[in-house]
Amino acid sequence: AAGVMAALSWPSSELGLAALEDELTCSICLCLFSSPVTVPCGHNFCASCLELSWAGLSGNFNCPQCRATFAGRPQLQKNTVLCRVVEQLQGCPGAGAGAEDEAVAGCGAEALPVLCDSCQQAPAVQTCLTCTASFCPEHLRPHQDSPAFRDHQLCPPLRDLQQRKCPRHNKLFEFFCSQHGSCICSLCLLEHKLCHTSPLQLAKTNAESALKKRLMELHNQNEKVAQAMNTVKTNQSQAAETASRKKDLIRSEFSEIKALIDKRENQTLKVIADEEKRVCSKFDFIYGVLGSKKNEIQSLREQIEMALTEGDDVLFLKRAAALQRMLTKDVFVPVIEMDHNLIHSSYQSAINVKDTVKLSLTQCREKTAEAKLTPGKHKRLPAASQNKTFAGKKPPGPQEHTHKEKIPHQTQAASQVEADTKDKKKPVKVAPTTGTVNAAAAVAAKELIDSFLKKPREKLLQYAANITLDYNTAHNKVILSERYTRMSVSDTPLDYNYHPQRFTYCSQVLGFQCFKRGIHYWEVELQQNNFCGIGICYGSMDRQGPESRLGRNSSSWCIEWFNSKISAWHNDVEKCLPNVKATKIGVLLHCEGGFVIFMALGQKHNLIYKFKTQFTEALYPAFWLFSSGTVLSL
Numbered sequence: 001a002a003g004v005m006a007a008l009s010w011p012s013s014e015l016g017l018a019a020l021e022d023e024l025t026c027s028i029c030l031c032l033f034s035s036p037v038t039v040p041c042g043h044n045f046c047a048s049c050l051e052l053s054w055a056g057l058s059g060n061f062n063c064p065q066c067r068a069t070f071a072g073r074p075q076l077q078k079n080t081v082l083c084r085v086v087e088q089l090q091g092c093p094g095a096g097a098g099a100e101d102e103a104v105a106g107c108g109a110e111a112l113p114v115l116c117d118s119c120q121q122a123p124a125v126q127t128c129l130t131c132t133a134s135f136c137p138e139h140l141r142p143h144q145d146s147p148a149f150r151d152h153q154l155c156p157p158l159r160d161l162q163q164r165k166c167p168r169h170n171k172l173f174e175f176f177c178s179q180h181g182s183c184i185c186s187l188c189l190l191e192h193k194l195c196h197t198s199p200l201q202l203a204k205t206n207a208e209s210a211l212k213k214r215l216m217e218l219h220n221q222n223e224k225v226a227q228a229m230n231t232v233k234t235n236q237s238q239a240a241e242t243a244s245r246k247k248d249l250i251r252s253e254f255s256e257i258k259a260l261i262d263k264r265e266n267q268t269l270k271v272i273a274d275e276e277k278r279v280c281s282k283f284d285f286i287y288g289v290l291g292s293k294k295n296e297i298q299s300l301r302e303q304i305e306m307a308l309t310e311g312d313d314v315l316f317l318k319r320a321a322a323l324q325r326m327l328t329k330d331v332f333v334p335v336i337e338m339d340h341n342l343i344h345s346s347y348q349s350a351i352n353v354k355d356t357v358k359l360s361l362t363q364c365r366e367k368t369a370e371a372k373l374t375p376g377k378h379k380r381l382p383a384a385s386q387n388k389t390f391a392g393k394k395p396p397g398p399q400e401h402t403h404k405e406k407i408p409h410q411t412q413a414a415s416q417v418e419a420d421t422k423d424k425k426k427p428v429k430v431a432p433t434t435g436t437v438n439a440a441a442a443v444a445a446k447e448l449i450d451s452f453l454k455k456p457r458e459k460l461l462q463y464a465a466n467i468t469l470d471y472n473t474a475h476n477k478v479i480l481s482e483r484y485t486r487m488s489v490s491d492t493p494l495d496y497n498y499h500p501q502r503f504t505y506c507s508q509v510l511g512f513q514c515f516k517r518g519i520h521y522w523e524v525e526l527q528q529n530n531f532c533g534i535g536i537c538y539g540s541m542d543r544q545g546p547e548s549r550l551g552r553n554s555s556s557w558c559i560e561w562f563n564s565k566i567s568a569w570h571n572d573v574e575k576c577l578p579n580v581k582a583t584k585i586g587v588l589l590h591c592e593g594g595f596v597i598f599m600a601l602g603q604k605h606n607l608i609y610k611f612k613t614q615f616t617e618a619l620y621p622a623f624w625l626f627s628s629g630t631v632l633s634l
Helices: 002-009 014-023 047-054 080-091 096-106 137-145 200-308 313-325 340-373 383-390 403-424 439-454 457-463
Strands: 036-038 044-046 126-128 133-135 175-177 182-184 197-199 478-481 486-489 508-510 519-527 531-538 556-562 565-570 573-577 584-590 595-600 606-612 619-625 631-633
Touching: 036 047, 036 080, 044 047, 126 137, 133 137, 175 200, 197 200, 200 313, 200 340, 439 584, 439 595, 439 606, 457 519, 457 584, 478 508, 486 619, 531 584, 556 606, 556 619, 565 606, 573 606
Parallel strands: none
Antiparallel strands: 036 044, 126 133, 175 182, 175 197, 478 486, 486 631, 508 619, 519 584, 519 631, 531 556, 531 619, 556 565, 565 573, 584 595, 595 606
């Protein structure tokens, strides 16, 4: 600072001005300081030059002049003393022009052209990287004409030659270290001998190739992202369309359900209204008769009153005798009552419909809750439960059976499956072995079975169940007709739709209804019963393979006609039975009692065979047909 102030005290000395300019020159841009700052090692730099030198560094900050390393980024403060000295120097005579020219040449306005380093007047046309100087056409001639400059590297005019120099060795950058990601000079190669280095041009070519490859990858990724976005949009549209279709179908189904309930309500109300009309018409008739009776009494009363006013004794006695012969009967009102049984049954039918709907809704809620709690673990449901979705479909053959007709069977099956679901939550009671059967219980069970065998057919019909055949379980050679109550065998396979509940090995079909509790009775009419079978089975019975035949597994019980032989089958065990001629078979199922009875119906019913067991699942009527001439009707 003392030297600086001494130079300022003798401003006329050119030597003092030159020394002062050297002291106030930034070692980075080689221009007079602009907003000078001081680093901890004591060196001074332009604030903008130092910021540019440290740009991109996250650590290892060092002095560009002495290479001193700092622990962290220093807090730069403006050196106000140097600022005033620079301002005074620029105000001195003879120094301002030089400083101004140097500023224009070194760090002046960027819009001006690069000037020739020889004449400092004409614009440069080439820059020599070997000489690190720019030349105008006149001063470039030695490089073009003299063989001594033939190896010098020329390029278009460059303004930032100092930025292309190594700050440590003041030599041009000639190589690039890919490991450190920085340009180095030839002297820096010793420090980077273990690194992968390459000439600047080659490094530029490699970097361009890598960036072009990266650009192509980004283009491909962009295309893939665009395709994925289109796919997502398409899937979103499809999901919305599917949801819209399903919502329309659901609305249609619920509209049909409402229509069925409204129809049932109107039918029930009509029964009550008809009964009311019948009773009221009788009351109207009696009321009319009583009115006539009242008029007759009133007329007789008036005649007696007139006779009492007669003064002539003879006439009075004649009239009195005639009036006494006119007799009137006592009033009789017959007892007229409404058919309370009919009214109660109508009311009970409405309650049954309500309970069925409640059970079905409860089942749906429980299935939804179970699916949410245990995703991916779906229990196999009985056939009726799985068939509900397809209940509205018609087979390719007869078209009489409509969706509306099948709704009652669906609700009945739903209630039975609901009961099945609730019972499965309870521990299954294992049937006791023969050695531990209580003698009294065995006698009671035998008496119960015998009591049903002694009942006449009219008594059994009070347990009658309306059985229809399930199209979704029918083998593709089984023909269903007459509103799904008649079955026969086709010579050629039928074009039935695939369904997981359909039999594929044997020509069999199940009833649509399932039974878990209660007593149920149905009858089957046989035509040419040479090869057929009638029985019951669980909904979990196999649908494929030899074990799917009735009686050949532990899930089914049946009696079978095979030519002229009759057999009872269960768990693949056959028991031959006496030959019984019958054209109609009655089946009685007692779920709680644990037995099923097969009877031949005629003038009186005869026992064919009975199975006694403990049923653990919902049961379905089951049928097998083999001969093309065999026909079974419900």
